[in-house]
Amino acid sequence: MTRQRSTPWLALGTGAVALAVYPASTLAGSLVGKTTFSDKNGPAEGRVKLKLDTDCTAANSGNAVGSEDVIVNKSDGTLRNVIVYVKNAPKRESAKDDETSQESIVLDQKGCTYHPHVLTLMTGRKLTVKNSDRMLHNIHGLPQINPGFNLSQHFGATEDITFVKPEIFKVKCDVHPWMSAWIGVFNHPYHAVSDKDGAYRIDDLPAGDYEVVAVHEVYGEVTQKVTVKDGEPAELSFEIARPKK
Amino acid sequence: MNDLPTSSRWPGRLALATALLTFPLVFVGGGVTSKDAGMVYPTAPLSNDALINPPGWTERSETFLEHGHRLIGWSVGSAALLTAVTALVVEPRRWVRWLAIAALAAIAFQGSMGIWRVNHDSVRWAIVHGVWGQLCFATVASVALVTSRCWLDRAERVESPLALPLQLTAVVLAICLAVQLVLGVLTRQSAWGFEWHVLGAMVVTVLAGRVCFRVFADLPRSRALRRAAGGLLVLFCLQLTLGMAALAVTGGSSSHVKNPTLVEWVIPTLHVAAGALILATAVCTMLLAFRLVVSSADPSEARQGAEVAQT
Numbered sequence: 430m431t432r433q434r435s436t437p438w439l440a441l442g443t444g445a446v447a448l449a450v451y452p453a454s455t456l457a458g459s460l461v462g463k464t465t466f467s468d469k470n471g472p473a474e475g476r477v478k479l480k481l482d483t484d485c486t487a488a489n490s491g492n493a494v495g496s497e498d499v500i501v502n503k504s505d506g507t508l509r510n511v512i513v514y515v516k517n518a519p520k521r522e523s524a525k526d527d528e529t530s531q532e533s534i535v536l537d538q539k540g541c542t543y544h545p546h547v548l549t550l551m552t553g554r555k556l557t558v559k560n561s562d563r564m565l566h567n568i569h570g571l572p573q574i575n576p577g578f579n580l581s582q583h584f585g586a587t588e589d590i591t592f593v594k595p596e597i598f599k600v601k602c603d604v605h606p607w608m609s610a611w612i613g614v615f616n617h618p619y620h621a622v623s624d625k626d627g628a629y630r631i632d633d634l635p636a637g638d639y640e641v642v643a644v645h646e647v648y649g650e651v652t653q654k655v656t657v658k659d660g661e662p663a664e665l666s667f668e669i670a671r672p673k674k
Numbered sequence: 675m676n677d678l679p680t681s682s683r684w685p686g687r688l689a690l691a692t693a694l695l696t697f698p699l700v701f702v703g704g705g706v707t708s709k710d711a712g713m714v715y716p717t718a719p720l721s722n723d724a725l726i727n728p729p730g731w732t733e734r735s736e737t738f739l740e741h742g743h744r745l746i747g748w749s750v751g752s753a754a755l756l757t758a759v760t761a762l763v764v765e766p767r768r769w770v771r772w773l774a775i776a777a778l779a780a781i782a783f784q785g786s787m788g789i790w791r792v793n794h795d796s797v798r799w800a801i802v803h804g805v806w807g808q809l810c811f812a813t814v815a816s817v818a819l820v821t822s823r824c825w826l827d828r829a830e831r832v833e834s835p836l837a838l839p840l841q842l843t844a845v846v847l848a849i850c851l852a853v854q855l856v857l858g859v860l861t862r863q864s865a866w867g868f869e870w871h872v873l874g875a876m877v878v879t880v881l882a883g884r885v886c887f888r889v890f891a892d893l894p895r896s897r898a899l900r901r902a903a904g905g906l907l908v909l910f911c912l913q914l915t916l917g918m919a920a921l922a923v924t925g926g927s928s929s930h931v932k933n934p935t936l937v938e939w940v941i942p943t944l945h946v947a948a949g950a951l952i953l954a955t956a957v958c959t960m961l962l963a964f965r966l967v968v969s970s971a972d973p974s975e976a977r978q979g980a981e982v983a984q985t
Contacts, residue, residue, distance in 0.1 A: 479933075480933060480935075482734065484733070564730070564733075565722075565729070565730050565733075565734075565737070567713070567714055567715070567716060569713050569716075569795075577795050579713055579716035579795060580716060581715065581716050581722050583729075603710065603711055603712070603713045603714040603736060604711075604714050604734050604736050604737060605734070605736075606709070606710060606711075606736070606932060606933040606934075607932065607933040
């Protein structure tokens with residue numbers, strides 16, 4: 430009895446505390462969807478088997494490794510590694526405003542490929558680059574707005590990098606020319622990368638009308654509009670096609 | 675007849691050695707661009723804090739080419755320094771001494787530019803570095819030519835009523851080749867200007883054909899010029915073949931090719947190296963045309979020219 434009567438009060442109290450501490454999360458919605466390849470301008474590039482050298486082949490236990498720039502799931506046409514971000518999102522000063530973003534994001538060089546191939550992070554948030562391969566890599570960032578960087582790393586080396594301005598740029602290894610990754614830096618937390626099923630999710634987006642952009646390293650970008658309502662997940666999927674020639 | 679003093683042969687030998695070292699430097703530098711390996715070591719002049727032997731540099735072609743390029747660069751710089759110092763000490767001709775010093779300065783600038791390009795990760799400076807390197811090779815080859823025995827051999831001098839047209843065409847060819855070189859480097863580094871590079875190839879081929887025709891038709895007695903023109907002809911045939919092969923394997927620009935195969939990087943690199951040889955040969959041909967061919971309209975000038983050969 431006591432327990433039954435107290436439960437609603439407890440829930441109400443917890444809700445009030447949550448509202449006070451996390452006003453944005455309770456008065457915000459989520460944005461979910463999928464990124465799909467459209468073949469209206471021709472088929473997607475096939476996933477190419479990378480030409481690895483002996484050491485890199487050994488680092489992958491002799492297994493073949495495919496390129497990661499274009500990965501279309503054959504079953505449903507969904508496209509992986511697409512950066513999705515809110516274009517006109519409310520800005521935040523830096524990652525310091527968001528306590529959950531204090532831990533660093535890791536970009537690992539493993540088996541002569543970057544893990545993950547595409548990542549996004551907020552300005553000011555730490556990116557830890559590490560080399561798990563028993564060979565030399567250099568991590569050569571090619572930003573246009575942030576300062577460029579080029580780090581030589583032997584096995585086990587780690588290096589922390591932060592970015593101060595939003596942009597999307599490529600990272601490559603000049604020693605192993607097939608290695609590349611993409612980093613999206615934003616001055617707000619409303620960004621994601623489509624996963625192995627082509628799905629993405631952006632949480633805690635305040636209610637409002639937004640322009641949302643999906644960017645793929647090979648096929649370019651697509652912009653769509655969406656309205657997000659409080660507490661309701663909005664759905665927005667993207668069809669990304671090969672650019673017209 | 676050779677009237678070069680024995681003591682002054684050393685600048686010629688050293689200049690030839692410098693030129694012979696510079697050619698592999700140009701080839702390996704071209705290989706670095708073909709493999710997009712210029713930034714494998716984030717800083718210069720040290721490669722991962724090592725001057726001579728950075729760990730694992732022979733294991734990947736990218737590190738091998740870039741560090742090898744740096745090592746050969748040091749060697750060429752040292753050889754050019756030795757040539758310039760030797761010329762200053764033993765070379766009697768003032769303008770040759772200055773030419774040797776100019777070659778040294780050009781090579782020092784080239785090395786500094788390479789260091790700057792890496793430390794500032796600058797593609798623009800990489801383009802200038804690519805152009806200047808070939809000009810350095812032509813300058814070093816010129817030093818080797820003017821300190822060689824054939825340059826001072828009076829018996830090589832010939833008279834021709836067509837001296838001036840030959841000399842002018844040779845000058846225009848050298849200038850057009852320099853422009854063509856810039857277009858070639860731009861095409862490789864930035865994928866810009868491919869059409870202009872093809873057009874330039876047609877222009878320089880016509881000009882080179884004209885120079886060679888004049889030498890073979892009008893100057894049958896000049897062995898040195900015939901050798902230079904023959905070399906130019908062979909190099910042009912090779913270069914046009916390599917250009918078409920490079921187009922076939924890269925689509926016109928090395929920057930399009932990611933992770934190139936051996937064929938995909940060696941053929942464009944050979945195209946660059948042959949281009950450097952052509953420019954150097956054309957400059958030497960031009961210098962020989964001014965040195966060895968005297969207008970027959972004024973025979974006294976020919977005699978006088980022969981007498982002042984040592985000045």
